[in-house]
Structures are given as structure tokens and as C-alpha cells.
Amino acid sequence: MKLTFLGTGTSTGVPILGCDCEVCLSKDSRDKRLRCSSLLQIEGKNILIDCGPDFRQQALRSNLNTIDALLFTHPHSDHVGGIDDLRTIPYASFHWKIPEGVDLPRIPFYGLSFTNAAIKKMFYYCFPDSGNEEYKGMLPLLEPHEINSDGTPFEICGGISVTPVFATHGNLTTTGFRIGKLAYLTDFKTIEKKELDKLYDLDVLVLGMLRHNRLHASHLRLDEAMEIVNTVKPKQTFFVHMSHDIGLHDKSQDLMPDNCHLAYDGLELEI
Ligand SMILES: [Zn+2]
Numbered sequence: 001m002k003l004t005f006l007g008t009g010t011s012t013g014v015p016i017l018g019c020d021c022e023v024c025l026s027k028d029s030r031d032k033r034l035r036c037s038s039l040l041q042i043e044g045k046n047i048l049i050d051c052g053p054d055f056r057q058q059a060l061r062s063n064l065n066t067i068d069a070l071l072f073t074h075p076h077s078d079h080v081g082g083i084d085d086l087r088t089i090p091y092a093s094f095h096w097k098i099p100e101g102v103d104l105p106r107i108p109f110y111g112l113s114f115t116n117a118a119i120k121k122m123f124y125y126c127f128p129d130s131g132n133e134e135y136k137g138m139l140p141l142l143e144p145h146e147i148n149s150d151g152t153p154f155e156i157c158g159g160i161s162v163t164p165v166f167a168t169h170g171n172l173t174t175t176g177f178r179i180g181k182l183a184y185l186t187d188f189k190t191i192e193k194k195e196l197d198k199l200y201d202l203d204v205l206v207l208g209m210l211r212h213n214r215l216h217a218s219h220l221r222l223d224e225a226m227e228i229v230n231t232v233k234p235k236q237t238f239f240v241h242m243s244h245d246i247g248l249h250d251k252s253q254d255l256m257p258d259n260c261h262l263a264y265d266g267l268e269l270e271i
Pocket residue numbers: 010011036076078079187241
């Protein structure tokens with residue numbers, strides 16, 4: 001499978017509007033971080049993890065014309081704000097030449113029940129059963145699927161098994177995903193042992209890590225993230241969801257242990 005980091009920034013993105021720190025003014029492309037999202041490609045299927053407000057830009061940059069499944073970690077705006085731009089995807093998958101009689105495919109998405117409910121509320125006009133009058137123009141064609149809160153693995157794309165991994169992010173639960181030897185978890189502060197136990201024997205762990213220094217109420221700081229890394233010992237760790245406080249990529253990467261990396265937008269991994 002191939003993992004592409006589409007965005008590795010925290011909710012503000014980097015650079016932050018109006019900030020003149022050295023990171024926000026850096027010319028290094030690795031210091032320019034769009035909102036957090038990744039693309040996983042397995043057996044010809046495109047699986048998108050989160051769809052934030054930079055989705056359109058990310059899709060254009062990666063030439064992403066089809067999405068076979070969409071996994072949502074949680075319904076904060078920096079992870080769902082691009083949903084409206086999904087409306088072009090079914091058309092793009094046919095390069096805008098829709099054969100006669102073909103029904104456009106819906107994009108199946110997967111989230112915990114509160115995540116799906118929040119999405120249905122925020123983007124009510126996309127869901128015919130929402131009780132609102134249906135908008136007659138082009139709409140995102142979506143098909144919600146609920147992730148079982150007991151942690152039962154579920155299948156996407158007709159046979160790819162996904163194990164949900166739950167963690168606590170402020171007052172809500174965020175969902176991480178384990179697929180084979182890869183796990184992807186962002187936006188959390190604490191994780192129970194039974195969920196952490198799902199993260200052993202990994203080739204790649206992708207972990208949300210906000211910054212080095214100040215503690216945050218609902219995100220991991222570097223030392224907290226390293227505690228998880230040192231417990232489950234993945235072969236490689238890639239950090240995402242970073243703020244400008246992470247420092248210049250070049251300098252901060254030098255301070256990392258050999259098998260820990262600051263991910264950057266556009267980075268691709270074969271797993
Ligand atoms: Zn976030």
C-alpha cells in the first residue's frame with residue numbers, strides 16, 4: 001500500500017495568516033502545511049482519511065479523481081470542512097463525460113455515530129433524509145456508514161479490513177485506523193491501554209503531534225507522543241497535525257530519533 005500525506009498541519013495550517021515567525025516565512029516547501037489529511041492507495045483503491053478545508057487544493061495537487069472510501073477521525077472543521085468539494089469527485093472519476101444511463105457512484109464514508117450525525121447536521125443539504133428541502137444543483141453524493149463503538153473491525157472497498165482505534169480528544173472520541181501494518185491516529189490527548197494494545201507490531205505509525213514545548217489540553221506534545229512510540233515501538237513513526245511551534249522542518253527533524261520523522265505535505269511512503 002502507498003500512503004501520501006496530503007496535509008500535515010494543525011487546524012490553522014502553516015503558515016498562519018498574519019504570523020511573521022521564521023517558520024511561517026520559511027521558503028522551504030516542507031514548512032508549508034495544509035490541514036491534516038492522507039490518501040491511502042491499496043490494490044488500486046483510493047482511501048481518503050479526513051476531508052478538511054484544503055481538500056480541493058490537495059486533490060488537485062495529487063491528481064485525485066476518484067475516492068473509493070472515506071474515513072473520518074472526528075467532525076472538527078479542520079477534518080470535515082472540505083466535504084462540499086467532494087461534489088466534483090463522481091464526475092471527475094468519469095473525466096466529466098458521463099456515459100448515458102450511468103448512475104453516478106456515491107462515496108461511502110465511515111465514522112462513529114456522533115461523527116456521522118455532526119456531518120449530516122453541518123452538510124444537511126447533502127442528505128435527502130435530513131428533512132430539509134433537497135437542493136437541486138450539484139451535491140456531494142455520500143453514503144454514510146457507522147463504525148461500531150465496540151471497536152469491531154469493518155471492511156471497506158469490498159474486502160480491506162480496518163480496525164478502529166479510539167482515543168480521547170477534549171470532550172470527544174476520535175477514531176484512529178489500523179490497516180495491516182499501518183496505523184493512523186491524530187487529534188487526541190489520552191488513549192486507554194486496550195486501544196493502545198491495537199498498535200503493536202506496526203511498520204508505520206502516523207501520530208498527531210502538535211509541538212515540542214507548551215502542553216495542550218487535547219493534543220499530544222512531543223514528549224507525550226514519544227511515550228506512545230516508546231511503548232508500542234513501531235518500526236517508523238511519522239508525525240502530523242503540527243503547528244508553526246514545531247520549528248523549521250530542517251532543524252526540528254535533526255532533533256528526532258532515527259526512526260521518527262516529521263511528515264510533510266506530499267511525502268509518499270510504500271508500506
Ligand atoms: Zn485537527
